[in-house]
Amino acid sequence: MALPSPVQIKEANAHLVAVHRRAGELEKRLAVAEETVREQAESLIRKDEQFHAAVREFAEEKDSEITDLQEKLFRSEEMVQNLLSEIREKDKMVDYLRHRSRLLTDICRSRPLLDTLLLHMAEGERLGPFPEVTMALASPDHAALPETNGYTNSSFNSEDLSPSEEDPEDQDLAQTLFGTTV
Structure with a gap:
């Protein structure tokens, strides 16, 4: 085997230095890349933890x-049920008041008749008990008697039926009774 010439040794040494330099550069780049990958991995892990x-x-x-929304919904449903209950109660009250209103309307329509009836009743009370009367049924001649619905009374005076000016209390009572509203 022949020994390499000094030029070949120089070239081989230069080639080895270049390979060694290149290997050093690649190792540095690899270290940088590994550091970058490690940093990126750590960053991704941190971001993943933050995301989680x-x-x-x-x-x-x-x-x-x-x-919170379920609680609000529950309270709202409860409020709706309470409001529906109040509405039912108020509907009952409206029906009751409507009935009373109709009743009062009917009473107000009947008031003139009631006033007249009360006036006649007050006049009847003012007349007091019947005066002494005798039955005219025993008399065969009813035509000769004044119209008295079968009763005769010699002391009967038609002025007794008219309102008396002598009794102011009865007139005040009549005004009080008929001046009120129902």
Whole structure:
């Protein structure tokens, strides 16, 4: 085997230096790339942890908001039921008041008749008990007697039926009774 010439040794040495330099450069680049990959991996891990934490926080907020909304819905439904109950009670009251209104309307329509009836009743009370009367049934001649519905009375005076000016209390009573509203 022949020994390499000094030029070949120089070339081989230069080639080895270049390979060694290139290997050093590649190792540096590899170290930088590994560091970059490691940093990126750590960054991704941190971001993944942050993302998971954000998702957990979002899920907790969502669950909390759902709970709050369910409580509000429950309270709203309860309020609706209370309002429906109040509406039913007020509808009953309206029906009751409507019936009373109709009744009062009927009473107001009947008031003139009631006033007249009360006036006649007050006049009847003012007349007092019957005066002494005798039955005209025993008399065969009813035509000779004044019209008295079968009763005869010599002391009967038609002025007794008219309102008396002598009794102011009865007139005040009549005015009081008929001046009120129903």
